[in-house]
């Protein structure tokens with residue numbers, strides 16, 4: 001089912017490829033004021049009162065995280081960035097990519113080759129250069145100001161849990177009574193110690209790995225931004241709401 005879906009997306013994208021290349025990344029430049037773009041990837045901006053906390057939902061198929069964040073921003077201050085996509089992968093330059101692999105040039109190069117292996121070297125360089133340029137204002141908008149916090153919400157399915165992140169973690173506070181698929185990843189040691197006092201599993205990733213895969217968390221570390229990722233099992237809405245509230249209350 002998933003493979004079929006991917007094939008049909010690739011077909012659509014083949015049709016779109018020439019348009020994207022003709023107009024470059026300017027084809028969607030008419031931004032509504034409540035949206036921001038990373039190249040042609042649109043994020044809706046939802047703001048509820050002024051706060052130093054920014055939030056991001058970046059995988060369009062992770063609907064529990066979207067619902068939890070929408071609920072959270074109705075009850076707590078902050079600014080949320082919501083990707084406008086129904087699917088995990090989004091269309092970029094005639095292929096589809098995981099949007100959370102575009103935050104470094106190396107990660108973007110690997111992601112762009114994942115579903116399209118026949119790039120002309122010059123075309124790939126052209127797209128990577130455009131992404132390098134588009135990344136700067138996007139991160140400026142999404143990263144909070146000094147002392148602020150960026151909170152990302154994700155959902156996972158079977159096969160992914162906190163154990164996969166332990167090799168890249170410097171500190172960990174595992175709560176055996178919690179499901180290993182529900183955990184909080186943070187990039188600031190002081191935040192780690194505060195969050196560890198709560199009921200949830202917490203890990204600290206504050207050192208760059210040998211291979212930067214282009215995910216937002218590593219971009220945050222590079223820039224010295226405090227970042228928290230709330231990972232929850234897909235479908236466990238009340239759990240993700242609780243984890244969001246816990247992070248908000250603990251790191252005010």
Ligand SMILES: [Zn+2]
Pocket residue numbers: 058059062153154155
């Ligand atoms: Zn995700």
